[in-house]
Amino acid sequence: MMTALRTLFLLLAVAPAFTASALLPEEENTIRIFKEASASVVYVTNVAINQSPYMDELAIPQGAGSGYVWDQKGHIVTNYHVVQGGDAFLVTMRDQTQLEATLVGADPTKDIAVLRVTRSVDKLKPIRVGSLDSLQVGQKTIAIGNPFGLDHTMTTGVISALGREVQGVGGVTIRDMIQTDAAINPGNSGGPLLDSSGNLIGMNTIIFSRSGASAGIGFAVPVSFIRRIVPQLIQFGKVVRPGLGISILNPQQKYNLLGDEPGVVVNSISPGSPAAKAGLRGLRRLPGGGVAIGDIIIGVDNFQIADFDDLYNAFDRYKAGDTVALKVLRGGKTLILSAKLVNLQ
CATH class of the missing domain: 2.30.42.10 (PDZ domain)
Incomplete structure (x- = not known):
């Protein structure tokens, strides 16, 4: 009887340790990336102001998407089509703090826009920006965003192809797009696409789908465009x-x-x-x-x-x-x- 009790005690004592170590190294890395990068991801709401002769201004939500913190000066990067037609913008942080934002500049031809918040900038955590130099088909991708308004949702996949051409909202073909099978749905637009080190390699922009939901074919604006265009939008409000x-x-x-x-x-x-x-x-x-x-x-x-x-x-x-x-x-x-x-x- 005592032997059986000792065996049961040892099993119970070992069980928590076994559970804690059951995560694979790849899983631990993905969890770490989400914890670090999700603090840089925001929910962007596009609001149109309607004037009425009978009442005060009405703020009517027009659309929503994702974005990410670019620097500690309050700049937020997102897609142009997320903010297109908006008069005012709300940025929701991971802790649900809502900040009013203004449009700094946009480049419709690359579907990139920059917003700026002026409050609580000390709490902002800029995303880590990577490069395209070593990207390969088959490499792991991590997408974080707000699909269907479900804030800070993470999906994973791989780079399915590089150098894709996609018709952009600005009427000009966007070239060198990254194709990924990480699930991207409405609301993910403007969110970051990360590599397995947690570095920004693209901005989720477009899905190819007949239903409007993810079909395993998503496209991201490459970080090379973002690195070149965002500083110009911040400095000039447009791309020269x-x-x-x-x-x-x-x-x-x-x-x-x-x-x-x-x-x-x-x-x-x-x-x-x-x-x-x-x-x-x-x-x-x-x-x-x-x-x-x-x-x-x-x-x-x-x-x-x-x-x-x-x-x-x-x-x-x-x-x-x-x-x-x-x-x-x-x-x-x-x-x-x-x-x-x-x-x-």
């Missing part, structure tokens, strides 16, 4: 991109002239612009009343240009002062022109 100082024909006008031929057709050139200095030509009227087609840009350095999206995304990789080689078609001949890019306001 380099360019040539040209206008181009719209797709229908180009199709009427060239059919499905690749390239963008230069319509007009600003005096004194990089395009003018490089010798680019736009549409011009001939003495007899006809019209001479402008130069057709088909390449920028090593980037092939088939349409406006290609040209836009090519210039997005440069900064003011960079010199590019423009490959153009003129009168059936191929020319290479050199142009020094400038910031376009």
Whole structure:
């Protein structure tokens, strides 16, 4: 009897220790990341102010999403489509503290926006920002956000693909997107996508789904865009991109002239612009009343240009002062022109 009791006592004594050590190292790491990173994740509510002649202003919730703390100056990063059309914004912290926020700036073409809170900034914990240098397909991903308003929900998955192209809310294709199978649902937009070290590698943005719920195909804006764009939004309230100082024909006008031929057709050139200095030509009227087609840009350095999206995304990789080689078609001949890019306001 005593032997049986001693055995039972030993089993009971060992059980708690066994339970505590039952977590796998990978699980312990995931738990640690959630505890550390969730303090940087916020719930963003987009509010529209309606004016009524019969009553005071009405604050009507328009939409909600996620975001994350960028710095200790009160800047919060989220998706542009989360704040689009809003007049006022509420940021809810992990401890349920609600802070009013103002819109600092946005870049619709990359679906990035920056808000700022001015109260309780001493409590803010900025997220750790990583890089894309070593990302590989199959690498673990961790998404934290507020799907369907369920605050600070974590899901995990892997990088399913890199370099995806997705049509953004700004009307321009967003390239180099990260595809993940971590469950991303409405309300996750603007939340961080983390690697297995807890570093920000992307911002959850878009899901591919026929039902509106997660179908295992989600896309995140890569951290390389975020690192480059967010400081500009904080400093200028917008992204200042380099360019040539040209206008181009719209797709229908180009199709009427060239059919499905690749390239963008230069319509007009600003005096004194990089395009003018490089010798680019736009549409011009001939003495007899006809019209001479402008130069057709088909390449920028090593980037092939088939349409406006290609040209836009090519210039997005440069900064003011960079010199590019423009490959153009003129009168059936191929020319290479050199142009020094400038910031376009």
